[in-house]
Amino acid sequence: MRKCVAAVVLLSLLSGGLSAPLSSCDSLVKPITLSNQGVLGKWLYIGGTSDLPGSRSLMTLMTSIWVNFTETAQSNVLNIVQTQRIFGKCFSVTMNATFENSSLSIEQPFHLKEVYLPTKCSDCLVVYEDVVFGQDTFTSLMLFSRSQSVSPDVVEEFRTQAECLRIPPPTMIDTDYELCPEDTSPVDVHSADNPLTAEAMIRVAKLLDTFFEIFIN
Template identity: 70%
Template sequence: MRRCVAAVVLLSLLSGGLSAPLSRCDSLVKPITLSKEDLLGRWLYIGGTSNLPGSRSVIHLLTSVWVNFNATAQSNVLELIQSQRIFGKCSSITFNMAFENSTLSLEQPFHLKEVYLPTSCSDCLVVYEDVTFGKDAFTSLMLFSRRQSVSPDVVEAFKTQAECLRMLTPIMIDTDYEICPVDASPTDGLSGIQAVTSLFEATMGIGVGLGLLDSFFDTFVN
């Protein structure tokens, strides 16, 4: 079940050069300003892409994901709850992250930085995240919405953003699914940070094999 956690750590900041027209990419990948209030509440996962080994395999297997941002007693700290369904079973993780200057971040036990990109969808959230674990760095791009599905135009714009960032084509999940309940069991009985850390440790040990698995799913699934 630790593989489920990969779906939430699928995030990215700008990487190498751009393949779409530069002028178009400039407007699509420039981070936007969001307030804490803009983030609060539940967001349903629509699709994403990441270079974290094994992440694309997990996205192909996921049938439901949502995240919920809650305010805490500290003005610059948000509680993040994520629930996901894989192989028919729901599980969840919970942990706190700092939110300042339109950036969500975590410094220990690994570095995570998340920013948000433009979208024409008024109730959508396009997320870029950069994660560093030891000497390894990963990037991801995700699309969330307050609704269970979005228009084809929104999906195409999201895919263009991935192209501008030289990322693999995003994998969109089937939107005809049952949303996991709020009280889903914690992943593997671990705290959120412990679960994500365990995922990274396992990934580093079998990175090449997971990369091959990703290629298999991209070729033969969906």
């Protein structure tokens, strides 16, 4: 599935504050080496930031997100299931992704490539990704954990990484939530009859932005 379903995550404008020292940024945003074994299993979404259309409104509507990476018959291909709760109802999508040279990528229904950044949390995954819809490229930074919550210093480190990357500050999810069950039937984004084309995703995302601005802000 894909954490990709990309569309998931958040906020708006850079807050005015002191910038992180360049020396600390170098180590915080340098991609780490990671094997596919390092990403396998279930990860709970903790927070993130993105300039994807609809990311802020989606983050407001979603009350829980988890992703699960499993191996396939091909050594460099992983299956991903992403499940989220929106308006109290659970939805799930699944997709295959290529994992090579410490990075993960998919080509359909949109192009996405992600790498992993350092974190002081041994049970966490910091994901930095580029998502391409047509001629447009968007950036997301997300924090996942094996646990439902992480320590404040891990969150602070994650916020500093966003600052170093000069992207909007992350929004963290409310950790007091109920996870969606693992038996939620997923939609395969690679299926020929799947309505989740890149164009459809952008249209829905823009509608969500409009809804958010009118009724939430």
